Amino acid sequence: MTNDKHEAVIGLEVHAQLRTETKAFCGCTTKFGNAPNSNVCPVCLGMPGVLPVLNKKVVDFTIRMGLATHCSVASKSVFARKNYFYPDLPKGYQISQYEEPMCQHGYVDIEMEDGASKRIGITRIHMEEDAGKSIHDLDVDTLVDVNRCGVPLIEIVSEPDIRTPHEAYQYLYAIKQLVTYLDICDGNMEEGSLRCDANVSVRLKGVEKFGTKTEVKNMNSFRHVERALEYEIQRQIELIEDGGNVVQETLLWDANKNVAVPMRSKEEAHDYRYFPEPDLVPVLVSEEWINEVKKILPELPKERRNRFIRNFGLPKYDAEVITAEKPVADYFENAASHLSQKNSDTYKSVSNWVMTDVLRVVNERHIAVNDFPVLPEHLSAMINFIIEGTISGKIAKDVFEEMLKTGEEPKAIIERKGLMQVSDASVIEKAVDDVLARNAEQVEKYRGGKTQVFGFFIGETMKATKGKANPKLVNEILKKKLAG
């Protein structure tokens, strides 16, 4: 921060929407985008006399996240009612966990700006249900859609170990990576399947006691989290420097104006009166259950990145980019397994194609890597053709573009379009002869010592062979002919 007398103390509360088929306590679908108020039943509508029954997968997913963040998983955990009135909460309470959450005392390691690693503690992870959606943009009324009511969430609460907006970003990123690797949440902040609130306070460096904190909400992208925290830390420091006091309150981040606006105090005057949910029985998790989940736990991002460096000889940067998202890492591994020659050079070649060409198109078209038109085995088949000298790297770019369009395998494209690299010396010699005959003036220049025109001859010969001539042979033959 701009002030080196003070430091910030930040704790994050992250809500992750679980990717189950059905809601937490009823069989309604969690499918996004259905007509308003169509994914509902008496249970999630909060009708009197109904009985919620817990979706087992919600527990499985929560254990997964607990294990991935080194938490201890409670052998017994219970649900609680969190009572408050809001139109998008038909029951008048949210089913959540309070005193006995599913997971506690874990951590996530993040990388700080100087590259050093830092451990951020996780206080707890608990299960709860989502509320519905209010639509406020009408003039007179608020419209309520309760499709999202009862969709399972986990809330991941960090310790106040975070000191800078950058660390907050890194922590959130690590959480996103974990939930997506674990396949329990799609991790999309813009669409609200991953949400983040922050508790922020500042104190003089060296002081142990926390300052008065504020809560910042409504930050719906990674950038917003960083900017909102920068704003709020700066605001608190200036307030204190001017002799003022921070008031404990909730602020909403306004991304358009770049300011955090206090909520009206009436809206946050909460007294949730938690009590044990009488309709749901305790969840007991045995060692066997935990071991079952452990068995299906996938390799996590950090381990995978390190393995990519170790086994494929990839540079750290490549490994980070490729393992940032699981589908990309899967794509890379799948492609790498189909290489005809496996060594750090060919792996690096796959990495280059994935990082530049595959990810470029994925980002341009906003598509999922799983829907990428070029199959990983086709990409490596194409790289195999480069390795074997059938096509040049330059022609490969055309083959790739064609594969993008048609989804064909590279062999078919190379044959159909006659893109095979020409390695027949006599053919190349003839092309070179033609080029030299047509450009007598340049030949004179070269022989007179202006060797920089060599590139011109290469270009002309490649053009004459429609880019198919083996560049190495062209080089050799040109040198020989120009010399003599």
Added chain:
Amino acid sequence: MSVTIKDVEHISDLARLEFSEQEKEKFTHQLNDILKYVEKLNELDTSNVEPLSHVIELQNIFRADKVKPSIPTEEALKNAPAKTEEFFKVPKVIG
């Protein structure tokens, strides 16, 4: 511990209920009577007793993650005092 009229006002506020001064007085007395009655339980030493939140000793009642049909929107909105074709309608929440 006794309940004051302020507590009654706070609780009724949370419950979105409005009472006359007379009613508030009455509820303050009634709530205090109830608490006094339950107070009797404090005579027992429960320091070694696990809190009980269910009288039935069941645990791990789950459902499989299988979709069941929802009810039609029309049915869902049937009891709503105000609605559009697809939505519940409530007084404006954010001004």
